[in-house]
Amino acid sequence: MSNIGSYEERIRDFSWSISEKELGYNPGGIINIGWLCSDRICELGKAQKTGLIWENASGVVKKFTYNDIRLASNTIGQFLRDLGIKPEDRICLFMDKIPELYLGFLGILKIGAIAQPLFSAFGDESLFIRLENAWTRAIITQKKHLPKIRKILDKMPFLEFIIIVDQDPLKPLQSREIAFDLKNIPKVEVFEICPTRAESPSVLHYTSGTTGQPKGVKHVHYSIISQYLTSKWVLDLQDDDIYWCTADPGWVTGTSYGIIGAFSNGVTQCVLDAGFSAESWYRFIEKYRITMWYSAPTAIRSLMKAGDEIINKFDLSSLRHLASVGEPLNPEAVIWSEKVFGKPFLDTYWQTETGSIMISNYPGMKIKPGSMGKPFPGITATVVSPDTYESFDVPGKIGLIALKPGWPSMMRMYWNNEETYKNKFRNGWYLPGDRSSIDTDGYFWFVGRDDDVINTGGHLVSPFEVESALLEHPAVAESAVVSKPDFVNMEVVKAFVSLKPGYQPSKELDLEIMNFVRKKLSPLAMPQEIEFMDSLPKTRSGKIMRRILHAREWGEEVGDTSTLEDDDK
Ligand code: WTA
Numbered sequence: 001m002s003n004i005g006s007y008e009e010r011i012r013d014f015s016w017s018i019s020e021k022e023l024g025y026n027p028g029g030i031i032n033i034g035w036l037c038s039d040r041i042c043e044l045g046k047a048q049k050t051g052l053i054w055e056n057a058s059g060v061v062k063k064f065t066y067n068d069i070r071l072a073s074n075t076i077g078q079f080l081r082d083l084g085i086k087p088e089d090r091i092c093l094f095m096d097k098i099p100e101l102y103l104g105f106l107g108i109l110k111i112g113a114i115a116q117p118l119f120s121a122f123g124d125e126s127l128f129i130r131l132e133n134a135w136t137r138a139i140i141t142q143k144k145h146l147p148k149i150r151k152i153l154d155k156m157p158f159l160e161f162i163i164i165v166d167q168d169p170l171k172p173l174q175s176r177e178i179a180f181d182l183k184n185i186p187k188v189e190v191f192e193i194c195p196t197r198a199e200s201p202s203v204l205h206y207t208s209g210t211t212g213q214p215k216g217v218k219h220v221h222y223s224i225i226s227q228y229l230t231s232k233w234v235l236d237l238q239d240d241d242i243y244w245c246t247a248d249p250g251w252v253t254g255t256s257y258g259i260i261g262a263f264s265n266g267v268t269q270c271v272l273d274a275g276f277s278a279e280s281w282y283r284f285i286e287k288y289r290i291t292m293w294y295s296a297p298t299a300i301r302s303l304m305k306a307g308d309e310i311i312n313k314f315d316l317s318s319l320r321h322l323a324s325v326g327e328p329l330n331p332e333a334v335i336w337s338e339k340v341f342g343k344p345f346l347d348t349y350w351q352t353e354t355g356s357i358m359i360s361n362y363p364g365m366k367i368k369p370g371s372m373g374k375p376f377p378g379i380t381a382t383v384v385s386p387d388t389y390e391s392f393d394v395p396g397k398i399g400l401i402a403l404k405p406g407w408p409s410m411m412r413m414y415w416n417n418e419e420t421y422k423n424k425f426r427n428g429w430y431l432p433g434d435r436s437s438i439d440t441d442g443y444f445w446f447v448g449r450d451d452d453v454i455n456t457g458g459h460l461v462s463p464f465e466v467e468s469a470l471l472e473h474p475a476v477a478e479s480a481v482v483s484k485p486d487f488v489n490m491e492v493v494k495a496f497v498s499l500k501p502g503y504q505p506s507k508e509l510d511l512e513i514m515n516f517v518r519k520k521l522s523p524l525a526m527p528q529e530i531e532f533m534d535s536l537p538k539t540r541s542g543k544i545m546r547r548i549l550h551a552r553e554w555g556e557e558v559g560d561t562s563t564l565e566d567d568d569k
Pocket residue numbers: 207251252253324325326327328329347348349350351352353372432433434446448449455458459460
C-alpha cells in the first residue's frame with residue numbers, strides 16, 4: 001500500500017495541517033529543520049537506526065545512526081557558534097558529497113544560520129559571484145578546493161572563516177583558515193537549538209537566469225512542511241526503505257530530497273560519492289538493496305545507452321519505486337525502465353524556487369509516459385496565456401505554467417533582488433518560466449523553457465554567465481552561447497565566438513577556450529563545441545542575436561529576421 005493511497009481522495013480535503021501535525025508543529029511555534037531531521041527522529045525511538053550510509057569511489061564506507069547525525073550536527077553547530085556565527089549569517093558548504101556536507105547542513109540550520117550549498121565543481125569565478133552576492137561569513141570545505149578559494153580571497157573581506165574538514169595537521173594554515181576534524185572533536189550531547197520560526201531563513205540556493213548574475217533563492221524553515229509530505233506521498237518513503245537520491249546537495253534536489261525529505265521521514269539513505277558509471281550504480285543498488293531511487297533523466301538515458309545486458313549481471317530486485325526530476329523525461333525512458341526494472345520512473349516537476357515537487361506522477365495513478373503528471377495536493381497549477389496571464393480553459397493549448405502562491409516551501413525572496421522576484425508574479429500567479437499544456441484528463445505535458453537558460457543534464461546554465469567568461473579570454477572579441485541537442489544530456493552548451501585581430505581559429509585555441517571556461521565556471525558550463533565566426537549576427541544597434549543561432553542548432557525556422565534586427569528589447 002502506498003502512502004498516498006488515492007490521489008483523488010487526497011486532493012479532495014487537503015490541508016497542509018496534515019504535514020504540520022505529523023511533524024508536531026504548532027502554527028506560530030518553533031520549527032527547526034535541523035532538529036526535525038535528527039533529534040526528533042531519535043525521540044521517535046529511532047536513535048540507533050542507520051540514517052546515512054556513505055560510500056566513495058575507493059570503496060570506503062561510513063555509516064551514521066540517527067543519534068550519530070544528531071551528535072555530529074550538534075557538534076558542528078557548536079563549533080560555528082563558538083566562532084561567533086549568528087542566526088541568519090550565510091555559511092557556504094563547498095564540498096563533495098562527503099558526510100560533513102550532510103551533517104554540516106543540519107548543524108548550520110540548528111544554530112539558525114543560513115546554509116548556502118554550492119556545487120564543489122564550481123570554478124573560482126562561479127564561487128566568487130555567489131559568495132559576494134550573499135556576503136557569506138564562513139565557508140566549510142575540503143583542502144582540495146582551497147586553491148579556488150585562495151585565488152579570490154583578497155576580493156572577499158566579508159568571508160571571515162574558511163573551515164577545512166580534512167586539514168592535514170602538519171600543514172600550516174593560511175589566513176582565515178581553521179581546521180575542523182569531526183572525528184577528533186568531543187561530541188556535543190546537549191545542545192541549545194536556535195528557536196527558529198516558520199519564516200526564519202534556512203537555505204540559500206543559487207540558480208541561473210538568462211540575464212544577469214545567478215539569483216539566490218531564499219527558503220525558510222517552514223519549507224519542511226512541503227518537503228516532508230512530498231517525500232512521503234510522491235517518493236513514497238516508508239520506514240523500511242533504503243533510499244538513494246542521486247543528486248548533489250549543491251543543487252536543490254540534493255537538499256530538499258537528499259537531506260530534508262529523507263531525514264525528516266526517518267529513512268535510511270545512501271550516498272555514492274563517485275562519478276557516474278552504469279556498472280557502479282547498479283552495483284550500489286545491489287549492495288545496499290536500494291528500494292527507492294530518485295534520479296534524473298540524463299542518468300536514465302546514460303543507463304539506457306550502457307545497454308540492457310549489463311543489468312542482468314546485477315540483482316536489482318530490491319527496487320520498489322523510482323522517480324525522476326530535472327528535465328523532460330522522455331516516454332522511451334519510462335517504457336525502458338518498466339521493461340528492465342519492472343517499474344517505471346515517475347516524472348516529477350519542480351524547481352529551486354518552488355522548493356518541493358509541484359507536479360508529479362503518484363504511486364497507483366495511471367501513468368502517461370512523457371507527461372509530468374498532476375499537481376500535488378494543495379498545489380493549484382494551470383497554464384496561462386503569455387499575453388493576458390489568464391488561465392487557458394482549452395485542453396492541449398500551450399501556455400506558461402502558473403502556480404498559485406502559498407505552499408510552504410515557496411521561495412521567500414531572491415537574495416538582494418526584489419525586482420527580479422516581483423517579476424516572477426503575474427495576475428496572482430507565480431510563473432516558473434516553463435511552457436506546458438494540459439490534456440483533458442488534467443495531465444501536464446512539458447514543452448520547454450520560456451527563456452534562454454540551458455538545461456544540460458538537469459543543471460541550469462546561464463548563457464550570459466558563459467558569454468561573460470568567454471569575453472575574459474584574451475583571444476575572444478564577441479561571444480554568443482546557446483544550447484544544442486544532445487541524446488544523453490538533452491542539451492549541451494555551444495559557443496559562437498569571433499576572435500580579436502591577430503588570432504586564428506585552431507584546435508588548440510578551441511581547447512584552450514573550453515578549458516578556460518571550465519576552470520572559471522564549471523565543467524557543466526564548458527562549451528562542448530566552439531564555432532568560430534568572422535562576426536556574430538547582430539541587431540542594428542549591435543545586440544547579438546542568440547535566437548538565430550539557437551534556431552540553427554535546433555533546425556528550426558529562424559523566422560522573419562528583418563523584425564529580429566529591429567528587436568532591441
Ligand atoms: C526543468 C530542479 C521537464 C524546468 C529540481 C524547471 C523539468 C527547471 C522537470 C528547474 C521535469 C524540472 N520535466 N523539465 N520533470 N523538472 N525541469 O531549479 O525547466 O535546477 O524550471 O530545479 O528544470 O531546475 P532547478
